[in-house]
Amino acid sequence: MKHAYDTEVRQLLTTVLQADMTAVDAGEPLDQYGLGSIALALLLAQIEDAFSIEIDPFEMDSANFSTIQKITDYIRCKKEL
Amino acid sequence: MWDIKMNYAQYSCINSLIAAYCESIHRDHQMLFSMLLNGRYQPHKQLVGDRFAINDYLPPEGLHSLAAFSGIELQMTHADDEQQLKQLLTERLQAAPVLFSGDVFNIPWNSIYRQEHMLHVLLFTGYDEESDLISCVDALSTDIYHTISLRQLVEYPQYLMLFFTGPSPQPTPEQYLCALQRNVDTLVQSKFLEERDRWFADIRALTDFEPETAGYKNLYGVPLLYMLKRIDMQQISYCDFLQYIGQKTGLDLSAVLESFYQMNKRFLNLRLYLAKEIVSKKVAPAGRAALLDEISRLQRSIVSGLQALTKTGERS
Numbered sequence: 001m002k003h004a005y006d007t008e009v010r011q012l013l014t015t016v017l018q019a020d021m022t023a024v025d026a027g028e029p030l031d032q033y034g035l036g037s038i039a040l041a042l043l044l045a046q047i048e049d050a051f052s053i054e055i056d057p058f059e060m061d062s063a064n065f066s067t068i069q070k071i072t073d074y075i076r077c078k079k080e081l
Numbered sequence: 082m083w084d085i086k087m088n089y090a091q092y093s094c095i096n097s098l099i100a101a102y103c104e105s106i107h108r109d110h111q112m113l114f115s116m117l118l119n120g121r122y123q124p125h126k127q128l129v130g131d132r133f134a135i136n137d138y139l140p141p142e143g144l145h146s147l148a149a150f151s152g153i154e155l156q157m158t159h160a161d162d163e164q165q166l167k168q169l170l171t172e173r174l175q176a177a178p179v180l181f182s183g184d185v186f187n188i189p190w191n192s193i194y195r196q197e198h199m200l201h202v203l204l205f206t207g208y209d210e211e212s213d214l215i216s217c218v219d220a221l222s223t224d225i226y227h228t229i230s231l232r233q234l235v236e237y238p239q240y241l242m243l244f245f246t247g248p249s250p251q252p253t254p255e256q257y258l259c260a261l262q263r264n265v266d267t268l269v270q271s272k273f274l275e276e277r278d279r280w281f282a283d284i285r286a287l288t289d290f291e292p293e294t295a296g297y298k299n300l301y302g303v304p305l306l307y308m309l310k311r312i313d314m315q316q317i318s319y320c321d322f323l324q325y326i327g328q329k330t331g332l333d334l335s336a337v338l339e340s341f342y343q344m345n346k347r348f349l350n351l352r353l354y355l356a357k358e359i360v361s362k363k364v365a366p367a368g369r370a371a372l373l374d375e376i377s378r379l380q381r382s383i384v385s386g387l388q389a390l391t392k393t394g395e396r397s
């Protein structure tokens with residue numbers, strides 16, 4: 001089953017990484033697709049804009065955003081707050 | 082040819098190569114980091130990223146400790162011509178790998194090959210006179226041994242750092258404790274905390290990243306992010322030194338190390354937060370200030386913890 005925000009997150013990742021991310025397994029580490037610290041910074045900025053959330057500075061950690069699953073979980077938690 | 086294992090990607094290029102070298106000859110490298118936690122505020126520099134200077138490139142006190150505690154001395158020598166370099170390599174590589182520092186302009190596997198001049202470090206592991214090829218390890222690409230011709234290398238200025246390994250010293254726990262005490266005294270006398278706090282005040286006050294990013298092709302080159310990356314490597318290396326001192330002396334450094342790991346994590350948060358501010362072109366000083374407050378609190382707790390421990394010298 002697809003998680004909420006899955007499609008939107010994949011679209012953002014496709015833009016940021018300039019690679020088709022639609023079929024990537026949600027649990028697969030994104031660093032192998034080029035999600036380094038700069039791409040991650042760009043992704044976080046776009047997540048804040050796209051989902052109207054603010055990422056806590058103390059949660060700015062690559063471990064929290066290392067897979068599509070973790071990113072969608074994070075957004076869901078923020079939206080449910 | 083020397084077989085080198087690269088297990089220290091968390092250190093700076095030069096420190097990772099020295100650590101790999103030490104490992105290859107079964108000596109400890111951690112005392113090299115004994116004075117690595119240092120830094121000086123430079124208010125006259127234009128860019129905030131340049132306003133903090135750290136001495137993380139072969140600090141003399143670290144080299145002195147490496148010699149005293151691990152029996153490894155490092156001597157630097159210029160090697161400006163082909164014949165001289167050939168002779169040095171042939172002689173020295175029989176005894177140990179050789180650390181090379183020079184211009185990367187002619188190093189084919191480097192991303193800025195024949196584009197830019199930049200100082201970089203390699204560890205030479207072998208030299209074949211017949212083919213004129215040097216085998217080497219590059220800390221930035223550790224997957225394979227690289228080869229480069231000696232003729233190609235000497236086109237640009239360079240020097241060699243030669244390791245000399247003497248008998249293995251057997252320092253006592255008290256000597257390790259003294260080394261830590263000296264280090265903590267230096268940390269306090271150099272007003273490390275105050276110097277960092279002055280720099281942090283500048284980071285808090287940033288309202289515009291334009292000067293910092295101007296002229297840089299990508300964010301990896303932005304001075305502020307680069308300095309934070311160097312501090313990250315500096316602190317990780319220093320933690321390894323503290324852990325090592327704990328093992329050698331029985332001193333319980335667990336609380337100090339825990340604060341250190343927390344602080345390292347906050348520095349990573351800060352680097353990513355700043356990168357996000359830069360790429361989004363949205364200045365958000367509140368989050369930056371919250372992280373810097375926490376870093377400031379943690380570094381005070383680290384220094385006071387170290388002071389208390391070295392005064393009492395408590396063993397676990």
